[in-house]
Amino acid sequence: MSLIVVGSVAYDGVETPHGKVDRMLGGAATYISLAASYFTPVKIVAVVGNDFAQEDVDLLASRHIGLEGLERVADGKTFFWAGVYSADMNDRTTLRTDLNVFAGFDPKLPASYRAEPYLFLGNIQPGLQRSVRGQMGQVRLTGGDTMNYWINDFRAELLETIKQWDFLLINDSEARMLSGEPNIRRAAARILTMGPKILVIKRGEFGAILFHGDRHFMAPGYLLEKVFDPTGAGDCFAGGFIGYLAGRKIAEVDFADLRRAVIYGSVMGSFCCERFGVDRFRTLTREEIEVRYREFQDCTGF
Amino acid sequence: MSLIVVGSVAYDGVETPHGKVDRMLGGAATYISLAASYFTPVKIVAVVGNDFAQEDVDLLASRHIGLEGLERVADGKTFFWAGVYSADMNDRTTLRTDLNVFAGFDPKLPASYRAEPYLFLGNIQPGLQRSVRGQMGQVRLTGGDTMNYWINDFRAELLETIKQWDFLLINDSEARMLSGEPNIRRAAARILTMGPKILVIKRGEFGAILFHGDRHFMAPGYLLEKVFDPTGAGDCFAGGFIGYLAGRKIAEVDFADLRRAVIYGSVMGSFCCERFGVDRFRTLTREEIEVRYREFQDCTGF
Numbered sequence: 001m002s003l004i005v006v007g008s009v010a011y012d013g014v015e016t017p018h019g020k021v022d023r024m025l026g027g028a029a030t031y032i033s034l035a036a037s038y039f040t041p042v043k044i045v046a047v048v049g050n051d052f053a054q055e056d057v058d059l060l061a062s063r064h065i066g067l068e069g070l071e072r073v074a075d076g077k078t079f080f081w082a083g084v085y086s087a088d089m090n091d092r093t094t095l096r097t098d099l100n101v102f103a104g105f106d107p108k109l110p111a112s113y114r115a116e117p118y119l120f121l122g123n124i125q126p127g128l129q130r131s132v133r134g135q136m137g138q139v140r141l142t143g144g145d146t147m148n149y150w151i152n153d154f155r156a157e158l159l160e161t162i163k164q165w166d167f168l169l170i171n172d173s174e175a176r177m178l179s180g181e182p183n184i185r186r187a188a189a190r191i192l193t194m195g196p197k198i199l200v201i202k203r204g205e206f207g208a209i210l211f212h213g214d215r216h217f218m219a220p221g222y223l224l225e226k227v228f229d230p231t232g233a234g235d236c237f238a239g240g241f242i243g244y245l246a247g248r249k250i251a252e253v254d255f256a257d258l259r260r261a262v263i264y265g266s267v268m269g270s271f272c273c274e275r276f277g278v279d280r281f282r283t284l285t286r287e288e289i290e291v292r293y294r295e296f297q298d299c300t301g302f
Numbered sequence: 303m304s305l306i307v308v309g310s311v312a313y314d315g316v317e318t319p320h321g322k323v324d325r326m327l328g329g330a331a332t333y334i335s336l337a338a339s340y341f342t343p344v345k346i347v348a349v350v351g352n353d354f355a356q357e358d359v360d361l362l363a364s365r366h367i368g369l370e371g372l373e374r375v376a377d378g379k380t381f382f383w384a385g386v387y388s389a390d391m392n393d394r395t396t397l398r399t400d401l402n403v404f405a406g407f408d409p410k411l412p413a414s415y416r417a418e419p420y421l422f423l424g425n426i427q428p429g430l431q432r433s434v435r436g437q438m439g440q441v442r443l444t445g446g447d448t449m450n451y452w453i454n455d456f457r458a459e460l461l462e463t464i465k466q467w468d469f470l471l472i473n474d475s476e477a478r479m480l481s482g483e484p485n486i487r488r489a490a491a492r493i494l495t496m497g498p499k500i501l502v503i504k505r506g507e508f509g510a511i512l513f514h515g516d517r518h519f520m521a522p523g524y525l526l527e528k529v530f531d532p533t534g535a536g537d538c539f540a541g542g543f544i545g546y547l548a549g550r551k552i553a554e555v556d557f558a559d560l561r562r563a564v565i566y567g568s569v570m571g572s573f574c575c576e577r578f579g580v581d582r583f584r585t586l587t588r589e590e591i592e593v594r595y596r597e598f599q600d601c602t603g604f
Contacts, residue, residue: 183529184525186527216525217604218522220522223487223518224487225488256604297604300602301561301602302598
């Protein structure tokens with residue numbers, strides 16, 4: 001009963017007001033898988049180059065993430081991204097994007113992955129997301145992420161893709177763009193007619209809103225005393241969300257499960273920001289996660 | 303057992319994407335008083351000119367707001383402000399500010415006000431706020447609002463003033479400016495050493511955070527399907543917050559009371575945005591307030 005995670009595995013160069021790292025493990029699938037691995041077995045589908053370091057393989061393996069679907073291209077380099085954050089870390093500027101082997105990514109699921117019940121499709125070309133879904137059998141929960149580029153320039157293909165999804169996780173500006181509706185509540189109502197029955201709109205430091213049927217649930221962002229590096233926080237949110245649901249191993253999730261999944265998403269996103277890159281996941285324990293979950297209860301209940 | 307509210311009563315010209323009103327009742331003390339009046343008796347301290355309309359007096363009186371402290375200047379005009387909101391209503395541009403009689407506002411409390419136990423000092427010159435506090439006897443809860451102008455240009459006087467306050471309500475950029483600390487959690491910790499034991503940081507559509515001792519509570523903003531006019535929403539939040547606490551009539555408020563007060567603040571702020579200016583308060587009932595309070599419980603509990 002594993003969760004399949006498809007997306008980018010990369011090296012990142014990141015500069016924030018708290019420091020600078022020239023090259024470290026990154027990529028959406030990396031963050032999603034690491035965060036989800038605290039709740040459920042995970043199997044990754046991604047591509048890397050000949051420069052992908054053994055220590056990074058070891059980190060993923062230490063979290064029991066299945067790597068059979070991690071394709072290695074012998075004559076290529078791993079996707080590289082570099083960016084710098086603004087003083088308040090709410091904006092970032094991309095300095096470099098070398099797609100490298102990711103440009104030719106054509107995800108092929110190992111046979112052992114195809115009967116798994118949970119699928120998270122990270123932010124890649126919508127046609128590829130659909131292809132992956134097609135390689136799977138019956139799936140209990142399928143969903144994923146997308147971005148402004150696919151919404152604007154691959155709209156028809158994206159709509160065709162998310163039609164098959166149970167859930168969609170996007171940020172507020174993407175929700176406005178996808179729906180053509182500036183009001184978030186009405187944007188959500190429109191998106192819920194496009195296929196996904198579960199919509200999570202991420203609002204960065206302000207948390208997230210879950211929409212399901214005609215109900216919604218609002219989770220705040222955790223108030224960190226120090227944000228070291230927000231890179232990957234949204235992906236860790238996604239990993240906590242789907243990881244928790246997959247870990248429940250139930251046939252049908254209800255609104256109470258979904259609420260808790262959103263809180264676990266916020267918890268995992270908050271831990272991500274406490275260190276550079278994936279560093280927090282080298283030491284994070286499930287017990288720390290539960291402590292923070294209870295902190296969320298304490299600071300939202302009335 | 304009344305709440306004294308000190309601040310501006312004004313006429314506003316407002317343009318939002320949903321319409322334009324050239325002149326309507328406004329002002330911080332107006333919004334605070336109207337919102338608070340659903341929970342507790344209110345007495346206002348403000349100044350208006352000879353143009354202040356009987357229908358506006360009647361509206362305040364219909365909410366049982368005491369008007370003995372509403373000074374009328376026979377040869378002056380009421381404070382007038384006009385502004386236009388951006389398409390997403392998160393920014394506004396001031397088109398006109400005629401202080402008129404408000405420029406000479408020197409609040410004098412009627413004798414009948416001086417023994418009341420609750421005092422809310424709206425955003426006026428900090429020296430005037432302190433003068434009002436000095437005119438009162440023993441007060442159970444004193445606090446109020448301020449703004450960037452006083453924080454920057456009247457810092458010493460403001461610090462002297464809030465030293466005497468039990469609570470302070472400001473927005474996030476004001477909290478950063480007052481504390482000199484960009485991180486909100488650390489900004490709050492620093493402000494709690496300046497006098498107020500209770501701090502509420504308002505975050506507009508993203509809700510508010512309450513800080514008290516080493517605990518905090520986060521309330522989301524209500525998800526409106528249509529925001530007609532956000533003018534006065536922050537003041538209505540303040541009115542709901544202090545109005546609820548005053549209405550409790552208890553000697554010492556605890557953290558549970560404060561959490562509920564923040565939710566009532568969010569409730570009142572949300573109603574304010576549903577119509578232009580103060581219009582929503584012409585029909586709003588306490589029952590509608592309770593329904594929305596329960597909606598907050600439903601969309602935040604997990």
